Structures are given as structure tokens and as C-alpha cells.
Amino acid sequence: MPLAEPTQTAPAPRPRPTKKFGSRATRAAIPAENGALYAARRKIQPQAVRGTFRRIKWVLLAVTLCVYYAVPFLRWDRGPGEPSQAVLLDLDRGRFYAFSIELWPQDVTYVMGLLILAALILFLMNAVAGRVWCGYLCPQTVWTDLFLAVERLIEGDRRERLKLDAAPWSMEKIALRTMKHAVWLLIAWWTGGAWVLYFADAPTLVGQLATFQAPAQAYIAILTLTATTYGLAGHMREQVCTYMCPWPRIQASLTDEHAYNILYRDARGEPRVSAKQATALRAAGKPAGDCVDCFACVTACPAGIDIRDGLQMDCIQCGLCVDACDTVMGKLGRPTGLIGYDTEANRRSRAAGGGPVSRIVRPRTILYAVLVAGIGSFMLYHLATRSFTGLSVLHDRNPLFVTLSDGSVRNGYTVRLSNKRPGERHYALAVEGLAGARVEVVGGVPGDLPVPSDATQEFRVLVFAPAGARPDPSVPLTFHLTDVSTGETARAHDTFKAPSP
Amino acid sequence: MAETANPGTPPAGPQTTGHEWDGIAEYNNPLPRWWLYGLYATIVWAMGYWVLYPAWPLVSGYTGGLLGYSQRAAVLGEVEAVRRERDLRGRAQLASATVAEIRADPALLRLALATGKAAFGDNCAACHGTAATGRIGYPNLQDDDWLWGGTPEEIERTIRYGARSGHGEAHVGDMPAFGRDGVLKRDEIEAAATYVLSLSGKPGIPGASAEKGAEIFAGNCAACHGETATGNPEMGAPNLTDAIWLYGSSPEQVVTTITNGRKGVMPAWEGRLDTATIKSLAVYVHGLGGGK
Structure with missing residues (x-):
């Protein structure tokens, strides 16, 4: 089943008949006031959430950033006359070092193999659990998360930020904005600075950079990456995923009804009524959905979408709406998991009153896994037995x-x-x-x-x-x-x- | 950025661009506005580029631009800079070192081989061929047969001063025109040719006597080519017993050589090429494989 298909309409009765749930209409109505061909971006101010997925994301953020910033400083003894940096891409001499491995330009086939492997692993992840890469590991997501955290720390959460956006310029607003952009630029600069350390002996280059003796390319690369990090993580954010990245489109054509994705369980959630009405309806033995239409999932979303519209291209599947919804369900005393990892097949089975179906092992996942294992072991064998x-x-x-x-x-x-x-x-x-x-x-x-x-x-x-x-x-x-x-x-x-x- | 980002707005139906062709309308999925500004920025950039850099072709030439930038001039400048740096480092060493010293230093040897290869193509290939294999009258420099000696020093000397070039230090030594000058008669020349060819097992001229040829050889040729006909590099007299024949090994060609003599000229390159290039050429030619 192709991803672009909207999810099925839940059974009546519907308290908000104007809202065609899951229809194409909601997506086609992107802010095109008066038929303008160009629209200003609507700024997204996500609400902070707490929960399992937020914790997982914090841990992954810390681990990936630590790896990125620390790896250039790892040392590896290769003997006299050879670089002592564990991971080094020496462009001048045309050598790549990764711990005990040293590659020459003619070994570029390993890079090709790694890219193929990376693509297949991406396919496999996608077939099993959707956009795991996008939601947790992609640098765009990690840095945007970091920049959002800084923003939240300085300007406050969603409500305060919206208020600050609307407020006239004052000394306080200027101070907050200056501080935010200064910290962003500092992180961006550090990101660019760490990047160049992969291309030269890190401690030496740090010394050179500090005393303004580093080669011009180093400064140019740092400035460029400072600008891109600041721009992409601070300002572009979800637009990078929606407009620039090809993966959402590719992913849409790779997924199937057995792939786990972040889904709104509409069979349980619809019809949406307020908590009070739901209690009354249930007491009267009438159907009432668990969704109280509180928009916690929407305000938490860094991509600015409504997960209740079904699986959609803009969704990076970061799981923050799950945390937001679980918090609300907890407060209402309803079971959590109204939004969660689920498959389209499961959703349909439940809507039809059936039991859960789960098929993680299926031809698609077997093929990807076999290809990953095959290519991976071939490359390892080749690497281990290559001639010096x-x-x-x-x-x-x-x-x-x-x-x-x-x-x-x-x-x-x-x-x-x-x-x-x-x-x-x-x-x-x-x-x-x-x-x-x-x-x-x-x-x-x-x-x-x-x-x-x-x-x-x-x-x-x-x-x-x-x-x-x-x-x-x-x-x-x-x-x-x-x-x-x-x-x-x-x-x-x-x-x-x-x-x- | 779905509509739901702004919960207050009531959902609207799909909007179209308003363009319609035969009942087919186009959905309006508006581009982000910053993208439009990006387009404007590239237009402004292009205009600045037209003014500052070479841009528009004219009938004869092009608009030069205010910066006066020229890619060709930039490349030529870089080439010149590299050449000057090479002159400073490698070529100065090549000029001061002896050929033997160059050959003993791997780095200098590599530089000399590269320099020599390029210089050979520019200066020597016209006669000796691009692969230094020569042709009739122009020696093959790949083989191990050397008229004027095949050590690096001897090769350097031949390149520097030439042979029969008119330079004071040039190699001299002619093959006389035995027939044209009336020293030998036709049958004597044929006998000598038959004898010389027999030294390397080649067929001579039918009817000519190799024994008679041997006598004629001893009387007329041995002075330069030696009693055993193995030649003399002092006088550029070739070895007549080997498989290499500069002017051809057919009986007719040998008869022609004896009748009219030979005076191949190798120009003197001193003054036309600098010392570093001459030494590099010597090292390169020697390194082709036939050097002694």
C-alpha cells in the first residue's frame, strides 16, 4: 500500500463534520492565501515534551555529538613518520586512516561499498521501523534538536516564544535574541571547527587555528560550516526535510503496510470528543474516542504536522507526539499508546475489528538483511585479506x-x-x-x-x-x-x- | 507545514493556481518564499558578474569586465610560477651536478628523466623519432649500438657538441666516397660489401668474392673500422659485425654506402639548450635501455 494514500475515515458519528479526517484536502490547503504561488514559512514553535522517546533522543543526541566532536582527538600509534590520529582523511597525501585501517585512493571501492551498505541498512530500517534515521540519527535532526533546546533554555517554551515573537522590540527581547543567536553561532562554529580536524592532525591544527596560522582552507571550511549549521539547524529546520531532502520521497515508495511507523490509532481515537463528553457518552453506552482533540501532538511536532492525518511526507517520525499524547492520556486516566509505532496492516485489522498482525520477517526485510549481511561480510573479507x-x-x-x-x-x-x-x-x-x-x-x-x-x-x-x-x-x-x-x-x-x- | 500547524484556520478545499487548460487545473503547492528570494539573489549576482567578469561575446572579442580577470592569464601565470620554482630547485641542481651524480641520486634521476623525456620530444624526436627508434640514417637510441660511445658522459658530449656539426669540439670522421672518388671500382666495392655482409651471416652479391673483399677491406676499411670490423667510436666508425645497420643491410644499401660515403650530421645543442636540459637528455637517452 503506497504511503501517499490517506488513512481510512473513521466511522461516524463525527462531532466536527467540517473536518474531513485524513483527506487530501488538509494537505493541499497549505497556506496559499489568494492563490499566491509563493508562501511565507509558518514558523513552528514546538512544545517541550517528556517521555520515553524524548529520553531516547537526548541519549542519542549526546552520543552522536560526543562522537563527532571527540573522535579527531583519539590517538593511534602507527610508528614514526606516520600520522598518530585515529581517524584522519589526509587529502595532501591521499590517505585515509581509521584506527588500524589505512586506505589509498585506489581503495575508493570500499567507500562505494560502504555507501551501498548504508543505503541498504536505511532500506532495512525503513522496512522494519520507518524513518528511524530521520527521527533520531540524522545530523539535521540532532542539530535542530540541540538548537531547539538552546532556544527553549533562553527564550522559554512554546508559549513564551510565541509571546516573544508577537511582542514589540524591547531591551529584553533584544537581549534574549542576541543571546540565542550568539549561542547558536558558537555551536555552529564549533561544529565547523570539529569538521576540519578530521583533515589534519587535530591538536596541531587547534594550535594553528588559535594562533591564526592555520591554512586558509581551514578557516574557509569552518566559516562555511558555521554558516550552514547556523542556517540549517537554526532557521531552515523542518524545511530541510520537506523541501531539500530526497529521502522522504524515496521512503514513501519503499514502505509497505507491514512497516512500523508512528501512527495515530484512529479506531481507538475517533470520534474525537472532549473528556467530559466522552465520559457521558461512555456512560450512555455510546461510542466515544480517546482523542480529546487537545492538539498536544500538534504543538509538540517539530515538523508542524498533525499526526492524526495519517502517515505523511513531512513526518520525520521522531516520536515526540507519542510522548505528548501519552502524557495527556496518563492525566486523563486512559491507556497510553493512542499514538505509537504501528503498522498500516494492524491499523486496518483493528478498524475491521480484528486482532493485531505483525510481520517483521517478510520477503522485503529478509532480502535487505541478506544483502546487508552478504555485502558486509564480503567487504570485511576483502579488507582482511587485501594485499599490502x-x-x-x-x-x-x-x-x-x-x-x-x-x-x-x-x-x-x-x-x-x-x-x-x-x-x-x-x-x-x-x-x-x-x-x-x-x-x-x-x-x-x-x-x-x-x-x-x-x-x-x-x-x-x-x-x-x-x-x-x-x-x-x-x-x-x-x-x-x-x-x-x-x-x-x-x-x-x-x-x-x-x-x- | 501542514494546515494543522495553525489550528485556528478552517480547512479549505484544494486550491489551484487558477490556470486551466481544457478543464485541467493545476494544484497550487506554493513554494516557500525564501526560495523566491534565492532566485532574485542569483539574478542580482548574475548582473554583478556581467559587470565585473568577462561575460558577453562581441563580434570580435568579448566584454572584459571591470576586474580585468582572464582565466588564460591566470593559468599562464601559474605555469610561469611553477616553472620558476622548478628552475630554482631542481634545474639548478641538474646544471651543477655531473651526469654520474644525477644518476646516483634517485630524486634527481627522476627529475632528469622527466625533463629529458619532454626535451627529447621537443628537440630530438624530429630525426630520432618519438620513441627514439630512429630510421635509416638516424641512429636508433633504444638499442645498444653507439657510434660515438654509449656511456652517459659520451652521450652528453655527443648532444652538446654534435657530430660533424661544425662545432670546434664536435665528433669528426667521415665515411669516404670510395666509388665516387674513384678509389675502388664497382666490382671491388661489391666484393667488399659481400665480405662485410658475410661477417654477420648475411647473403652478399651473387658472383662477388668475399675473399677478395677481405683483402680490399684490410687495405681500405680496417684503418677506421678495425681489423676485425668491430668499429671505432673515436671516429664514429660503426661495428660491421653486429645486427644494427644505420644505412640498411641490403647489398644495394651497403654498396651505396661504400660508393658515396656517409656524413650524417648531429647538431651541436650547446647554446640552444641549457646545461640542465642537455644533462637530462643524456640521462634520459642512456636510460632508454641501450646505455653502456
Whole structure:
């Protein structure tokens, strides 16, 4: 069942007949006064809530921010001459370090694999429990949450903020606003500052930044990220999710009726009546919904939507409306969970008077899980067994061969050796496939080719067919490289060219 | 930003843009206003760009812009800056070091090979070919046969002063025109050619006597090419017993060479190329694979 379909209308009687619950009408009526093609954003001032999901979000916020700000300062000993930062993307030297892993530019396939893995994990999360990423882990959500908390601390909760917005400018308003934006900018600046630390030795760069000796790129990156953080988390907020992010659209086409999402259980909530009326109706044996139309879920929503309209694109599924509703239900002495994680199939089954249906294990989730496990283990295997010695051979394009004064034939190759380990290493090069072949290296000895620490070295290699030999015009040749100290080997294939007989 | 963000407003029906074509109307999903301001900002930006930077093509040329910026000039400036820095560091070292010293220093060797490769393409490839394989009359520099010696120092000297170039230090030594000058008769030349070809097992001219050729060789050719015909790099006299033939190894070509003589010219590059480039060329040519 596609996401865009509105949820089913609850059975009558309806106390507010003008309100077509869950109809498209509510969504199409976005503030387009007088048919204007452009509308000003309606500022959202979410109400603070307490509850399980708020607590989960606080913990995740603290953990993710700590990871982000602290990781550049973790140290990892890689020996002399090598960076001692645990996670470092060294753009100058083209190296990425993550603890014991070191990747070269040609290992970019791991990044591709990680992206594929990330996409599949996102699909899996979505198939199981909806927009877990959006609601709890996405940087946009985390930083917006942080900025909202700052706002709440300085300007007060929803009611005070609305009042402050409406109030004329006064010394107090100026002071509050200045303080809020100053703290926002400080957090934004710190965010940008932490970002650049992933690209250079963090303690050194912090020192340079403090004494204004850091490279210009560092300052430019910090300023840019300060501006984007301040703009996106302080001002754009839910608009980033609604207008900029493609994921809500993709998610809508990936979900199905068995995926858990934050849902309003309309079978239980409708018809909406006040608490007093509900008591009276129930006493008279008439149906009365649990929803008292208090709008606690709406005022708590950072995306500014009404969850009772059903699953919708703007909803990031952060669970704050669940906390808001549970609080109200608790006060009214009704069971909690009027809004909660549920599936569309369940909702329909209940509306039809049936029991709960839950299918977490289904072809979709099995496929995603198998793909995640398969690709993940393939990448791990590949990473664990990858070679630290590289050999690439390029035959001279021109001339293909050279006839020497004794009539023998010589071929030239450009050979590049890679030493992906710290410390200078020595390699022995040999060829196989041509009987009696002799190998020479210009400016070196084939049995002892030095390659500096964590680097590549190019050599010009000459292979001679023995005098008097008449090799075929093209003979397959295998180059063998052996690490003199560890015995690690690498191979490459090429050909030996000779004049046609 | 659903309608429900503002609970006070009564829900309205779907609004359209008011445009209608054959009964088909378009829903109005208004864009955020800041987006519109973003569009205006890019228009203002574009106008500023037109004034400050090169923008509009004209009949012959273009509007230059107030800043006078030119991408071409900027790139040329960067290239010049890099060249100057290279001159300061690497090329100065190349100029002062000997060829042997360059070859002993891996970093300097790499610089010399790169410099030499570029300089070879610009200056030498016209005669010796882009792959330094030469052609008839122009030596193949890839092989191990060297008229004037194949050590790096000897190659450097040949590049610097040339051969028969008119430079005071140039290599000299001619192959005389034995036939044209009347020193040898036609049958003697054919005999000598047959003898010389027989040294590397090649067929000679039918009817010509290799034994007679050997006598003629000893009397006329051995002075330069040596008793055993293995040549003499002092005089640029090639080794006649190997597989390399600068002017061709067919009997006709050899007869032509003996009859008319040979005087291939290698120009002197001193004064045309700087010392660093000449040394780099020597290192590069030596490193092609045939160097001694």
C-alpha cells in the first residue's frame, strides 16, 4: 500500500463534520492565501515534551555529538613518520586512516561499498521501523534538536516564544535574541571547527587555528560550516526535510503496510470528543474516542504536522507526539499508546475489528538483511585479506620491442610498486614465461628494489630475450614481486613482443 | 507545514493556481518564499558578474569586465610560477651536478628523466623519432649500438657538441666516397660489401668474392673500422659485425654506402639548450635501455 494514500475515515458519528479526517484536502490547503504561488514559512514553535522517546533522543543526541566532536582527538600509534590520529582523511597525501585501517585512493571501492551498505541498512530500517534515521540519527535532526533546546533554555517554551515573537522590540527581547543567536553561532562554529580536524592532525591544527596560522582552507571550511549549521539547524529546520531532502520521497515508495511507523490509532481515537463528553457518552453506552482533540501532538511536532492525518511526507517520525499524547492520556486516566509505532496492516485489522498482525520477517526485510549481511561480510573479507604490496606493469607502447646489436630482442616496461605499509621495504622482481629471460632495472637492481614508507615507486624495467632465441611475436609474461623481508608476493601479467618471423 | 500547524484556520478545499487548460487545473503547492528570494539573489549576482567578469561575446572579442580577470592569464601565470620554482630547485641542481651524480641520486634521476623525456620530444624526436627508434640514417637510441660511445658522459658530449656539426669540439670522421672518388671500382666495392655482409651471416652479391673483399677491406676499411670490423667510436666508425645497420643491410644499401660515403650530421645543442636540459637528455637517452 503506497504511503501517499490517506488513512481510512473513521466511522461516524463525527462531532466536527467540517473536518474531513485524513483527506487530501488538509494537505493541499497549505497556506496559499489568494492563490499566491509563493508562501511565507509558518514558523513552528514546538512544545517541550517528556517521555520515553524524548529520553531516547537526548541519549542519542549526546552520543552522536560526543562522537563527532571527540573522535579527531583519539590517538593511534602507527610508528614514526606516520600520522598518530585515529581517524584522519589526509587529502595532501591521499590517505585515509581509521584506527588500524589505512586506505589509498585506489581503495575508493570500499567507500562505494560502504555507501551501498548504508543505503541498504536505511532500506532495512525503513522496512522494519520507518524513518528511524530521520527521527533520531540524522545530523539535521540532532542539530535542530540541540538548537531547539538552546532556544527553549533562553527564550522559554512554546508559549513564551510565541509571546516573544508577537511582542514589540524591547531591551529584553533584544537581549534574549542576541543571546540565542550568539549561542547558536558558537555551536555552529564549533561544529565547523570539529569538521576540519578530521583533515589534519587535530591538536596541531587547534594550535594553528588559535594562533591564526592555520591554512586558509581551514578557516574557509569552518566559516562555511558555521554558516550552514547556523542556517540549517537554526532557521531552515523542518524545511530541510520537506523541501531539500530526497529521502522522504524515496521512503514513501519503499514502505509497505507491514512497516512500523508512528501512527495515530484512529479506531481507538475517533470520534474525537472532549473528556467530559466522552465520559457521558461512555456512560450512555455510546461510542466515544480517546482523542480529546487537545492538539498536544500538534504543538509538540517539530515538523508542524498533525499526526492524526495519517502517515505523511513531512513526518520525520521522531516520536515526540507519542510522548505528548501519552502524557495527556496518563492525566486523563486512559491507556497510553493512542499514538505509537504501528503498522498500516494492524491499523486496518483493528478498524475491521480484528486482532493485531505483525510481520517483521517478510520477503522485503529478509532480502535487505541478506544483502546487508552478504555485502558486509564480503567487504570485511576483502579488507582482511587485501594485499599490502602492489605491482602494476605497463608495456612500452612505442617501441614495442628493440633489436639489439647481437640480434636479441628487448622489451621495456614501466613498473609501479606500491608499499602500503609503514617503513621502507625492499622487493625482488622476476619474470616468468620466457625461457632464459634477463631482467634489468634502470637505476636499480631487480633483486633489491627499495620503495619508501607508505608510498609507490616507479621503475623502468627491461626484459631481454636471450641472444639467438626467436620468441613468438607475443609471449605471455608474468611479473612476480616478492617482499624480501616478509615473503609477501604480488603478480602482474603482460606480454613480451618480438618481430614477426 | 501542514494546515494543522495553525489550528485556528478552517480547512479549505484544494486550491489551484487558477490556470486551466481544457478543464485541467493545476494544484497550487506554493513554494516557500525564501526560495523566491534565492532566485532574485542569483539574478542580482548574475548582473554583478556581467559587470565585473568577462561575460558577453562581441563580434570580435568579448566584454572584459571591470576586474580585468582572464582565466588564460591566470593559468599562464601559474605555469610561469611553477616553472620558476622548478628552475630554482631542481634545474639548478641538474646544471651543477655531473651526469654520474644525477644518476646516483634517485630524486634527481627522476627529475632528469622527466625533463629529458619532454626535451627529447621537443628537440630530438624530429630525426630520432618519438620513441627514439630512429630510421635509416638516424641512429636508433633504444638499442645498444653507439657510434660515438654509449656511456652517459659520451652521450652528453655527443648532444652538446654534435657530430660533424661544425662545432670546434664536435665528433669528426667521415665515411669516404670510395666509388665516387674513384678509389675502388664497382666490382671491388661489391666484393667488399659481400665480405662485410658475410661477417654477420648475411647473403652478399651473387658472383662477388668475399675473399677478395677481405683483402680490399684490410687495405681500405680496417684503418677506421678495425681489423676485425668491430668499429671505432673515436671516429664514429660503426661495428660491421653486429645486427644494427644505420644505412640498411641490403647489398644495394651497403654498396651505396661504400660508393658515396656517409656524413650524417648531429647538431651541436650547446647554446640552444641549457646545461640542465642537455644533462637530462643524456640521462634520459642512456636510460632508454641501450646505455653502456
